[in-house]
Amino acid sequence: MKAGMILLALLLAAPAAEAGSFTPPKGCETFLTVQARGCRVSNHYRCTADAPGDQWRADFDQEGMFFLSRIDRQTQWVESYEFNPNLRQTLDPNPTDPASFDDLLAGRDDFDFNLSKDDGAHSHVTGHDALTGRTVVIDGTTLRETRFDFTETDAEGQVLRRSRGREFVHPELRLFFAGPSEWWDGEKWLPMDGSPMKILKPGQPGFAATQPIFECGALMSSYRPQPAPQPDLATEAQSHDDL
Template identity: 70%
Template sequence: MKPLILTLGLLAALPAEAGSFTPPEGCETFLTVQARGCRVSNHYRCEADAPGDQWRADFDQEGVFFLSHVNREAEWVESFEFNPDVRQSLDDGAADPAEFSKLLSSGRDDFAFSLSRTDGQNTEVTGFDALTGRSITIDGVALQETEFEYTETDAEGTILRQSRGNEYISAEWRLFFAGPSEYRDGEAWLPMDGSPVKFILPGEPGFAATQPIYECGALMSSYRKSSEAKEALSHDDL
């Protein structure tokens, strides 16, 4: 748990102004993604983690707001929300773990798992990811489109959050990326689109950036709130 605390503290201290992302000691950034919805994400891997584990730090104009950790199967392991600080973790013994390999081989992966949060809330998540058969190239990177749906309920079965729509996957990076979707945490469905716009590799201009550049404006505060909730559940990329 100590490495996680150090990671959380390091990222929380990062400045909001433009700068270069520095991952925790023993970790290396391998990809920066500038996306729609005023978000830039830095993806990194750490030597101390299990093989295939990956981390993602999300930034908006105010600084880092979300941190997520996935394993080789792109199974969501844990996440950190900032302001207020909350850690959300995957419970052991998932009824149907998310499996990236199964999605690639069969075209569909159903999942069912439980989550625990440091604020005391425990929830159940069920849903699926399925390949649509459509391929798309964004900024020179070949991706496969998916459709997805998930529902999160509390211990009594009350629906807390739902999301549906499309995402994109990279078989090479074993990552999900957001796409056009809808999110609901109340009565109304809110349209969202956090699709990637630019993929930046080490040595390229803009690598490790901490300031988003696309679709930034006054309306992004509502997107940020919904994005946090969705990304906290999908894969990581929940």
């Protein structure tokens, strides 16, 4: 919490982000920058004050940071922040079936947990992630492919979000990356694709960038991702990347 609030104070008070300008809070270190489809760049960092295995991710579009999140070693969604308006969401204690990255690496992880927002809203998330058995190489990094399916409902049981599709995981870094997916808008499935395009480590050109470079344009406010190749959703299908 403390590291997140420091980052909020630093970045929300700053002018529009400039390429290569990301600096995490004191006591934290950036270890990965990911340029993705859909005009998004993410900077991943760790802080010594956090529990071992905790990781932060700061997402930027052309106008600056729009999302901040922290996960634990099992990739549970500990807390996240949205902006304009500012809103914090946290994982409720004692989940029925907590997310487990270890279970996923063994083949499949089912999850069932609750989330609370500081505006008083509560929601319930159920779903699963499963390895497909396939690997992909993106910008020289080998990732394992997953299928996922999750549903988020409000306190009355009304569906708030539902998504299914594919993601990619980095077993050693214990990270999820978005992939081709579909989101239910209440009437139909809409294709999305936030797949990583460049995965950058310290010292590489573009590391710590805060300006996205893929699928961006002057009219990003009306941007709609292009249809992505659709997976075979009849087989195994939480999106940890954007929950």
